[in-house]
Amino acid sequence: MILTKNSLFTLLLLVFSSSCFAHGVDSNTEHFLTTNEGSAIVPFLYIGAKHMITGYDHLLFLVGVIFFLFRTRDILIYVSLFTLGHSFTLLLGVLAQINMNVYLIDAVIAFSIIYKGFDNLHGFKLLLGKEPSTKIAVLIFGLFHGFGLATKLQDFDLPQENLISNMIAFNVGVEIGQCIALLFVLTLLGFWRRHKSYFAFARTSNTLLMTGGFVLLGYQLTGYFTTL
Protein backbone atom coordinates (compact mmCIF):
# COMPACT_ATOMS: atom_id res chain seq x y z
CA MET A 1 0.00 0.00 0.00
CA ILE A 2 2.65 2.44 1.09
CA LEU A 3 4.77 1.36 -1.81
CA THR A 4 2.01 2.15 -4.28
CA LYS A 5 1.49 5.53 -2.70
CA ASN A 6 5.17 6.25 -2.83
CA SER A 7 5.45 5.34 -6.46
CA LEU A 8 2.43 7.47 -7.20
CA PHE A 9 4.16 10.40 -5.56
CA THR A 10 7.33 9.73 -7.46
CA LEU A 11 5.34 9.76 -10.65
CA LEU A 12 3.65 13.01 -9.67
CA LEU A 13 7.01 14.49 -8.85
CA LEU A 14 8.38 13.57 -12.22
CA VAL A 15 5.42 15.04 -14.03
CA PHE A 16 4.89 18.17 -12.05
CA SER A 17 8.07 18.73 -10.23
CA SER A 18 8.84 22.22 -9.39
CA SER A 19 10.75 25.08 -8.30
CA CYS A 20 12.01 28.45 -7.69
CA PHE A 21 15.02 30.25 -8.82
CA ALA A 22 14.06 33.58 -7.56
CA HIS A 23 17.32 34.58 -6.01
CA GLY A 24 20.66 33.55 -7.22
CA VAL A 25 20.74 33.07 -10.92
CA ASP A 26 24.37 33.82 -11.61
CA SER A 27 25.53 35.60 -14.71
CA ASN A 28 26.67 32.46 -16.54
CA THR A 29 23.31 30.85 -15.98
CA GLU A 30 21.64 34.04 -17.04
CA HIS A 31 23.73 34.13 -20.19
CA PHE A 32 22.74 30.55 -20.95
CA LEU A 33 19.07 31.19 -20.28
CA THR A 34 18.87 34.16 -22.56
CA THR A 35 20.90 32.76 -25.41
CA ASN A 36 19.67 29.20 -25.34
CA GLU A 37 17.61 28.17 -28.30
CA GLY A 38 15.53 25.07 -28.55
CA SER A 39 15.54 22.06 -26.35
CA ALA A 40 18.26 21.65 -23.74
CA ILE A 41 17.14 18.99 -21.31
CA VAL A 42 20.36 18.32 -19.45
CA PRO A 43 21.37 21.97 -18.90
CA PHE A 44 17.90 22.75 -17.55
CA LEU A 45 18.03 19.67 -15.33
CA TYR A 46 21.32 20.94 -13.99
CA ILE A 47 20.12 24.50 -13.41
CA GLY A 48 17.07 23.19 -11.57
CA ALA A 49 19.13 20.98 -9.29
CA LYS A 50 21.70 23.70 -8.69
CA HIS A 51 19.00 26.17 -7.87
CA MET A 52 17.53 23.96 -5.22
CA ILE A 53 20.84 23.03 -3.61
CA THR A 54 22.12 26.60 -3.50
CA GLY A 55 18.77 28.21 -2.63
CA TYR A 56 19.21 28.81 1.09
CA ASP A 57 15.66 30.05 1.56
CA HIS A 58 14.27 26.78 0.21
CA LEU A 59 16.63 24.84 2.39
CA LEU A 60 15.65 26.77 5.51
CA PHE A 61 11.98 26.23 4.79
CA LEU A 62 12.65 22.55 4.17
CA VAL A 63 14.48 22.23 7.50
CA GLY A 64 11.53 23.92 9.19
CA VAL A 65 9.05 21.57 7.58
CA ILE A 66 10.84 18.35 8.45
CA PHE A 67 12.08 19.42 11.85
CA PHE A 68 9.39 17.52 13.70
CA LEU A 69 8.66 14.97 11.00
CA PHE A 70 10.14 11.60 11.84
CA ARG A 71 8.37 9.16 9.56
CA THR A 72 9.58 8.79 6.01
CA ARG A 73 6.00 8.69 4.85
CA ASP A 74 5.19 12.06 6.48
CA ILE A 75 8.30 13.63 5.01
CA LEU A 76 7.35 12.36 1.54
CA ILE A 77 3.82 13.72 1.88
CA TYR A 78 4.93 17.19 2.95
CA VAL A 79 7.70 17.47 0.41
CA SER A 80 5.34 16.33 -2.33
CA LEU A 81 2.72 18.88 -1.34
CA PHE A 82 5.35 21.58 -1.46
CA THR A 83 6.54 20.34 -4.85
CA LEU A 84 2.99 20.20 -6.21
CA GLY A 85 2.39 23.82 -5.18
CA HIS A 86 5.69 24.88 -6.67
CA SER A 87 5.24 23.12 -9.97
CA PHE A 88 1.75 24.35 -10.52
CA THR A 89 2.54 28.05 -10.17
CA LEU A 90 5.87 27.78 -11.95
CA LEU A 91 4.25 26.32 -15.06
CA LEU A 92 1.20 28.56 -14.77
CA GLY A 93 3.30 31.66 -14.20
CA VAL A 94 5.61 31.07 -17.15
CA LEU A 95 2.92 29.88 -19.57
CA ALA A 96 0.37 32.56 -18.64
CA GLN A 97 3.15 35.15 -18.35
CA ILE A 98 2.17 36.25 -14.89
CA ASN A 99 4.80 38.64 -13.63
CA MET A 100 5.21 39.70 -10.05
CA ASN A 101 7.79 41.64 -8.16
CA VAL A 102 10.65 39.28 -7.33
CA TYR A 103 11.45 41.02 -4.05
CA LEU A 104 7.89 40.77 -2.81
CA ILE A 105 7.64 37.12 -3.75
CA ASP A 106 10.94 36.41 -2.02
CA ALA A 107 9.65 38.34 0.99
CA VAL A 108 6.69 35.94 1.13
CA ILE A 109 9.14 33.04 0.95
CA ALA A 110 11.08 34.58 3.86
CA PHE A 111 7.80 34.94 5.71
CA SER A 112 7.10 31.24 5.13
CA ILE A 113 10.31 30.42 7.01
CA ILE A 114 9.25 32.61 9.95
CA TYR A 115 5.81 31.02 9.87
CA LYS A 116 7.24 27.50 10.02
CA GLY A 117 9.66 28.36 12.82
CA PHE A 118 6.83 29.96 14.78
CA ASP A 119 4.67 26.92 14.14
CA ASN A 120 7.44 24.61 15.35
CA LEU A 121 7.60 26.64 18.56
CA HIS A 122 3.87 25.88 18.94
CA GLY A 123 3.10 29.54 18.50
CA PHE A 124 -0.27 28.90 16.91
CA LYS A 125 -1.26 26.25 19.43
CA LEU A 126 -0.42 28.60 22.29
CA LEU A 127 -2.03 31.69 20.82
CA LEU A 128 -5.00 30.26 18.95
CA GLY A 129 -5.51 27.06 20.87
CA LYS A 130 -5.03 24.99 17.72
CA GLU A 131 -2.56 24.51 14.91
CA PRO A 132 -3.61 25.49 11.42
CA SER A 133 -3.23 22.61 8.97
CA THR A 134 0.46 22.32 8.21
CA LYS A 135 -0.33 20.45 5.02
CA ILE A 136 -2.36 23.33 3.64
CA ALA A 137 0.24 25.87 4.75
CA VAL A 138 2.99 23.91 3.02
CA LEU A 139 0.93 23.70 -0.16
CA ILE A 140 0.19 27.45 -0.12
CA PHE A 141 3.81 28.36 0.45
CA GLY A 142 4.76 25.95 -2.31
CA LEU A 143 2.49 27.96 -4.61
CA PHE A 144 4.33 31.17 -3.71
CA HIS A 145 7.75 29.60 -4.12
CA GLY A 146 6.73 28.59 -7.65
CA PHE A 147 5.58 32.10 -8.54
CA GLY A 148 8.95 33.43 -7.44
CA LEU A 149 10.65 31.23 -9.98
CA ALA A 150 8.17 31.91 -12.73
CA THR A 151 8.63 35.65 -12.31
CA LYS A 152 12.39 35.39 -12.38
CA LEU A 153 12.44 33.11 -15.40
CA GLN A 154 10.28 35.50 -17.40
CA ASP A 155 12.74 38.32 -16.86
CA PHE A 156 15.07 36.36 -19.10
CA ASP A 157 12.76 36.43 -22.06
CA LEU A 158 12.97 32.69 -22.65
CA PRO A 159 12.60 31.45 -26.20
CA GLN A 160 9.12 30.04 -26.81
CA GLU A 161 10.48 27.08 -28.72
CA ASN A 162 10.59 23.93 -26.57
CA LEU A 163 9.58 26.03 -23.60
CA ILE A 164 7.52 23.28 -22.03
CA SER A 165 10.07 20.50 -22.37
CA ASN A 166 12.74 22.80 -20.96
CA MET A 167 10.46 23.78 -18.08
CA ILE A 168 9.78 20.14 -17.27
CA ALA A 169 13.46 19.32 -17.42
CA PHE A 170 14.04 22.19 -15.04
CA ASN A 171 11.33 20.89 -12.73
CA VAL A 172 12.79 17.42 -12.64
CA GLY A 173 16.18 18.97 -11.94
CA VAL A 174 14.69 20.84 -9.02
CA GLU A 175 13.31 17.60 -7.70
CA ILE A 176 16.71 15.92 -7.98
CA GLY A 177 18.24 18.89 -6.19
CA GLN A 178 15.60 18.76 -3.51
CA CYS A 179 16.21 15.05 -2.95
CA ILE A 180 19.96 15.59 -2.64
CA ALA A 181 19.41 18.48 -0.24
CA LEU A 182 16.93 16.39 1.76
CA LEU A 183 19.40 13.56 1.93
CA PHE A 184 22.01 15.83 3.50
CA VAL A 185 19.59 17.56 5.85
CA LEU A 186 18.00 14.27 6.95
CA THR A 187 21.36 12.62 7.47
CA LEU A 188 22.56 15.46 9.65
CA LEU A 189 19.29 15.80 11.55
CA GLY A 190 19.14 12.02 11.83
CA PHE A 191 22.41 11.90 13.71
CA TRP A 192 21.41 14.76 15.90
CA ARG A 193 17.98 13.33 16.64
CA ARG A 194 19.54 10.38 18.47
CA HIS A 195 20.78 12.74 21.12
CA LYS A 196 18.71 14.42 23.75
CA SER A 197 20.25 17.72 22.76
CA TYR A 198 18.06 17.71 19.64
CA PHE A 199 15.01 18.37 21.77
CA ALA A 200 16.87 20.50 24.25
CA PHE A 201 17.98 22.66 21.35
CA ALA A 202 14.69 22.52 19.47
CA ARG A 203 13.69 25.94 20.73
CA THR A 204 17.08 27.44 19.91
CA SER A 205 17.05 25.84 16.47
CA ASN A 206 13.63 27.18 15.61
CA THR A 207 14.42 30.58 17.05
CA LEU A 208 17.44 30.69 14.74
CA LEU A 209 15.25 29.52 11.88
CA MET A 210 12.94 32.47 12.52
CA THR A 211 15.98 34.75 12.73
CA GLY A 212 17.00 33.56 9.28
CA GLY A 213 13.49 34.27 8.06
CA PHE A 214 13.50 37.78 9.51
CA VAL A 215 16.90 38.51 8.00
CA LEU A 216 15.70 37.41 4.56
CA LEU A 217 12.48 39.38 5.01
CA GLY A 218 14.42 42.55 5.86
CA TYR A 219 16.76 41.94 2.93
CA GLN A 220 13.97 41.44 0.40
CA LEU A 221 11.88 44.37 1.64
CA THR A 222 14.92 46.67 1.55
CA GLY A 223 15.57 45.46 -1.98
CA TYR A 224 11.95 46.20 -2.89
CA PHE A 225 11.93 49.71 -1.45
CA THR A 226 15.32 50.69 -2.83
CA THR A 227 14.37 49.68 -6.36
CA LEU A 228 10.95 51.35 -6.43
Add this chain to the structure above:
Amino acid sequence: MNTLPTASIKSLIISCIISIVLAIVILLIAILPAEFNIDPTGLGKKLGLTVLAQTSNESVKAAVISCPEVAKATDGKTEAVAWPDSVMITVPARKGLEYKFHVDKGNKLEFVWKTDGAALYFDFHGEPQGNTTGYFKSFKESTLSESSGTLKAPFTGSHGWYWENKTNHAVVIHLKTRGQYKIKGLM
Protein backbone atom coordinates in the same frame (compact mmCIF):
# COMPACT_ATOMS: atom_id res chain seq x y z
CA MET B 1 4.41 13.26 18.63
CA ASN B 2 7.91 14.42 19.36
CA THR B 3 7.88 17.98 20.38
CA LEU B 4 9.43 20.74 22.45
CA PRO B 5 10.31 19.83 26.04
CA THR B 6 8.09 22.59 27.36
CA ALA B 7 5.93 25.05 25.57
CA SER B 8 4.71 28.23 27.15
CA ILE B 9 3.60 31.65 26.00
CA LYS B 10 6.51 33.15 27.87
CA SER B 11 9.17 31.09 26.11
CA LEU B 12 7.42 31.72 22.79
CA ILE B 13 7.59 35.48 23.30
CA ILE B 14 11.24 35.26 24.33
CA SER B 15 12.04 33.24 21.20
CA CYS B 16 10.26 35.76 18.98
CA ILE B 17 11.99 38.74 20.54
CA ILE B 18 15.41 37.11 20.34
CA SER B 19 14.94 36.21 16.69
CA ILE B 20 13.74 39.69 15.73
CA VAL B 21 16.51 41.48 17.62
CA LEU B 22 19.16 39.15 16.21
CA ALA B 23 17.81 39.64 12.69
CA ILE B 24 17.82 43.43 13.05
CA VAL B 25 21.40 43.39 14.32
CA ILE B 26 22.56 41.19 11.42
CA LEU B 27 20.72 43.36 8.92
CA LEU B 28 22.00 46.67 10.27
CA ILE B 29 25.59 45.65 10.79
CA ALA B 30 26.25 43.35 7.88
CA ILE B 31 23.62 42.91 5.22
CA LEU B 32 22.32 46.42 4.58
CA PRO B 33 25.84 47.96 4.36
CA ALA B 34 27.23 45.14 2.21
CA GLU B 35 24.28 44.69 -0.13
CA PHE B 36 22.65 48.10 -0.36
CA ASN B 37 25.26 50.53 0.92
CA ILE B 38 22.77 51.54 3.63
CA ASP B 39 24.78 52.05 6.78
CA PRO B 40 22.76 53.58 9.64
CA THR B 41 25.25 52.56 12.35
CA GLY B 42 28.39 53.54 10.50
CA LEU B 43 29.83 50.16 11.48
CA GLY B 44 29.57 48.83 7.94
CA LYS B 45 31.98 51.47 6.74
CA LYS B 46 34.37 50.86 9.62
CA LEU B 47 34.36 47.15 8.85
CA GLY B 48 34.87 47.88 5.18
CA LEU B 49 31.61 46.21 4.18
CA THR B 50 30.18 49.11 2.21
CA VAL B 51 32.94 48.56 -0.34
CA LEU B 52 31.12 45.42 -1.45
CA ALA B 53 27.98 47.33 -2.30
CA GLN B 54 29.99 49.74 -4.41
CA THR B 55 32.05 47.27 -6.41
CA SER B 56 29.28 44.76 -6.86
CA ASN B 57 27.15 47.47 -8.34
CA GLU B 58 26.68 46.18 -11.88
CA SER B 59 24.75 49.23 -12.94
CA VAL B 60 27.81 51.46 -13.40
CA LYS B 61 26.90 53.62 -16.37
CA ALA B 62 29.20 54.98 -19.01
CA ALA B 63 30.06 58.46 -17.82
CA VAL B 64 32.24 61.41 -18.66
CA ILE B 65 33.36 63.92 -16.08
CA SER B 66 35.34 66.83 -17.35
CA CYS B 67 38.20 67.82 -15.11
CA PRO B 68 39.86 70.90 -16.59
CA GLU B 69 43.36 71.50 -15.38
CA VAL B 70 43.28 74.85 -13.72
CA ALA B 71 46.08 77.21 -14.59
CA LYS B 72 48.35 77.40 -11.63
CA ALA B 73 49.86 80.65 -10.54
CA THR B 74 53.52 80.19 -9.74
CA ASP B 75 55.72 83.07 -8.77
CA GLY B 76 53.09 85.52 -9.89
CA LYS B 77 53.19 84.20 -13.44
CA THR B 78 50.30 82.27 -14.89
CA GLU B 79 51.47 79.02 -16.39
CA ALA B 80 49.92 78.01 -19.67
CA VAL B 81 47.43 75.16 -19.33
CA ALA B 82 49.16 72.12 -20.75
CA TRP B 83 46.00 70.24 -21.60
CA PRO B 84 42.91 72.42 -22.02
CA ASP B 85 40.56 69.45 -22.28
CA SER B 86 40.73 66.77 -19.67
CA VAL B 87 38.02 64.18 -19.02
CA MET B 88 37.49 61.06 -16.93
CA ILE B 89 35.56 58.45 -18.91
CA THR B 90 34.03 55.49 -17.13
CA VAL B 91 33.73 52.32 -19.19
CA PRO B 92 31.36 49.87 -17.44
CA ALA B 93 32.37 46.23 -16.98
CA ARG B 94 32.07 44.20 -20.18
CA LYS B 95 30.97 47.21 -22.21
CA GLY B 96 32.44 49.28 -24.97
CA LEU B 97 32.02 52.95 -25.84
CA GLU B 98 33.21 55.64 -28.24
CA TYR B 99 34.49 59.10 -27.47
CA LYS B 100 34.87 61.37 -30.49
CA PHE B 101 36.15 64.72 -31.67
CA HIS B 102 35.34 66.62 -34.82
CA VAL B 103 38.62 67.47 -36.52
CA ASP B 104 38.99 69.29 -39.84
CA LYS B 105 41.41 67.96 -42.45
CA GLY B 106 45.00 68.85 -41.62
CA ASN B 107 44.25 69.95 -38.08
CA LYS B 108 45.95 68.36 -35.12
CA LEU B 109 44.64 66.41 -32.20
CA GLU B 110 47.24 65.82 -29.54
CA PHE B 111 46.32 63.37 -26.87
CA VAL B 112 47.41 61.34 -23.88
CA TRP B 113 45.24 58.86 -22.04
CA LYS B 114 45.72 56.42 -19.23
CA THR B 115 43.38 53.99 -17.45
CA ASP B 116 43.17 53.49 -13.71
CA GLY B 117 44.94 50.17 -14.09
CA ALA B 118 43.43 47.65 -16.48
CA ALA B 119 44.38 47.46 -20.13
CA LEU B 120 41.55 48.15 -22.56
CA TYR B 121 41.12 47.03 -26.12
CA PHE B 122 40.87 50.14 -28.26
CA ASP B 123 40.54 51.25 -31.82
CA PHE B 124 41.60 54.81 -32.56
CA HIS B 125 39.90 55.70 -35.83
CA GLY B 126 38.27 58.36 -37.98
CA GLU B 127 35.10 58.51 -40.06
CA PRO B 128 34.84 61.05 -42.90
CA GLN B 129 32.08 63.61 -42.46
CA GLY B 130 28.89 62.85 -44.38
CA ASN B 131 29.93 59.29 -45.12
CA THR B 132 27.07 56.90 -44.56
CA THR B 133 28.68 53.68 -45.78
CA GLY B 134 30.09 52.92 -42.35
CA TYR B 135 33.63 53.30 -43.66
CA PHE B 136 36.25 54.21 -41.12
CA LYS B 137 39.99 54.43 -41.08
CA SER B 138 41.78 52.83 -38.17
CA PHE B 139 44.87 54.66 -36.90
CA LYS B 140 45.80 52.38 -34.06
CA GLU B 141 44.32 49.24 -32.63
CA SER B 142 45.66 47.51 -29.55
CA THR B 143 45.06 46.52 -25.94
CA LEU B 144 46.89 48.90 -23.63
CA SER B 145 46.44 50.77 -20.38
CA GLU B 146 47.82 54.02 -21.82
CA SER B 147 48.59 55.69 -25.09
CA SER B 148 49.63 59.08 -26.41
CA GLY B 149 50.41 60.80 -29.68
CA THR B 150 49.31 63.37 -32.21
CA LEU B 151 46.80 62.87 -35.00
CA LYS B 152 46.97 64.99 -38.09
CA ALA B 153 43.50 64.46 -39.51
CA PRO B 154 43.70 62.86 -42.98
CA PHE B 155 40.13 64.03 -43.67
CA THR B 156 37.44 66.17 -42.12
CA GLY B 157 35.23 64.12 -39.84
CA SER B 158 34.73 62.36 -36.60
CA HIS B 159 37.88 61.04 -34.95
CA GLY B 160 38.32 59.25 -31.69
CA TRP B 161 38.44 56.00 -29.76
CA TYR B 162 36.39 52.94 -29.33
CA TRP B 163 37.32 51.41 -25.96
CA GLU B 164 36.19 48.00 -24.87
CA ASN B 165 36.38 46.89 -21.26
CA LYS B 166 36.70 43.10 -21.15
CA THR B 167 37.17 42.99 -17.39
CA ASN B 168 34.51 42.51 -14.76
CA HIS B 169 35.07 45.94 -13.25
CA ALA B 170 34.37 49.43 -14.46
CA VAL B 171 37.52 51.10 -15.76
CA VAL B 172 38.12 54.86 -15.70
CA ILE B 173 40.15 56.48 -18.49
CA HIS B 174 41.76 59.85 -17.97
CA LEU B 175 41.95 61.48 -21.40
CA LYS B 176 43.75 64.77 -21.99
CA THR B 177 43.74 66.52 -25.36
CA ARG B 178 44.80 69.72 -27.10
CA GLY B 179 44.72 71.00 -30.66
CA GLN B 180 42.16 72.28 -33.14
CA TYR B 181 38.94 70.31 -32.75
CA LYS B 182 35.41 70.31 -31.43
CA ILE B 183 34.51 67.77 -28.73
CA LYS B 184 31.68 65.50 -29.79
CA GLY B 185 31.97 63.41 -26.67
CA LEU B 186 30.49 60.05 -25.81
CA MET B 187 28.79 58.26 -28.68
